[in-house]
Amino acid sequence: MGLNLEYQSGQTSLDENEIDGLLIPSLATRGELDEFEQQNIEKAMQWILMRSFKQEQILTQAFVMEVHKRMYRDVWAWAGTFRKTAKNIGTDSWKIGSELSYLLQDTNYWIIQNTYPPDEIALRFKHRLVSIHCFPNGNGRHSRLMADIIIEKICKRPVFTWGTANAIPQRDIRVEYIQSVKAADAGNIIPLLSFARS
Numbered sequence: 001m002g003l004n005l006e007y008q009s010g011q012t013s014l015d016e017n018e019i020d021g022l023l024i025p026s027l028a029t030r031g032e033l034d035e036f037e038q039q040n041i042e043k044a045m046q047w048i049l050m051r052s053f054k055q056e057q058i059l060t061q062a063f064v065m066e067v068h069k070r071m072y073r074d075v076w077a078w079a080g081t082f083r084k085t086a087k088n089i090g091t092d093s094w095k096i097g098s099e100l101s102y103l104l105q106d107t108n109y110w111i112i113q114n115t116y117p118p119d120e121i122a123l124r125f126k127h128r129l130v131s132i133h134c135f136p137n138g139n140g141r142h143s144r145l146m147a148d149i150i151i152e153k154i155c156k157r158p159v160f161t162w163g164t165a166n167a168i169p170q171r172d173i174r175v176e177y178i179q180s181v182k183a184a185d186a187g188n189i190i191p192l193l194s195f196a197r198s
Contacts (some may be wrong), residue, residue, distance in 0.1 A: 009130045019160070021077035021136075036075050041141065044070035047141070048145075053153045055111065059104045061097065067136050068142050068150070090133025099132045111154060122147040123192050127184045140177075141162035160196040 005148055027033050047070055057063055061115025082096045091099050093096045116124065126147035133139050148159040163173035176198075180191040 006097065015157060023075055023077055033075070037072060040074045041071045041145075043074075043098070044145070047151060048153075053149065055108070055154045058149055058154060059108050061100055061104065062133070064100060064104075064129070064146065067146060068138065070174055071142060071145065072138055080135075082134050085136065087133055090131065090139075096132060096134050100129075100134060103128045103132065118151060118157050119160075119191060119193055119196065122151040122155065122160075123184075123189060123196055125150055127189070130181065151165070161198065162194070163195055163198050165198055 016112050021051075022033075024036055027036065044067065048067075058118035065080045065082075082093070083090075084093050086093060103125065106128075107121065110121045110124070115121070117187075126143045129146060130143040135142065144160070144162055151157045152159050163171070163176055176195055180195040183189075183191040
């Protein structure tokens, strides 16, 4: 296969079996792959926008998997299925189901008990979801979309802007995002809260 994948900092590399899951064999570069993935993600966003979802639907393993599948199903054969390989980040692959179940239960509790403000609930969910790293790839984009679904469909607040609200030419949004996630890894959620609304 001729796909030339160059990984940026923060991206998860794919093993050979995962690369073999590419449904568009004519892709040759990371840029082409990103373009097809983005088209698929936009279809998933349309599907979400056109529907109402209740909290009990969203906070399920099936829904988390369905969102990932809709984001990548035209590009990757493994879209919407938990990874089976070890990565340099994330929980062990055999723990994904149980860790995700704990996260969904915790998030349901946070919402019912008003444990945190709405933005913080959605972003704590996003951070733990990306930390579990459920899928072979696309975990960052998937976790951001899931946070948007929680904040809009459950909390009835505007979706996050993820660094796009302030168009400053010298701003490196990707670097800011990764730094805010690393701060959350260290227990400080404030930079992620600030970045998500910037």
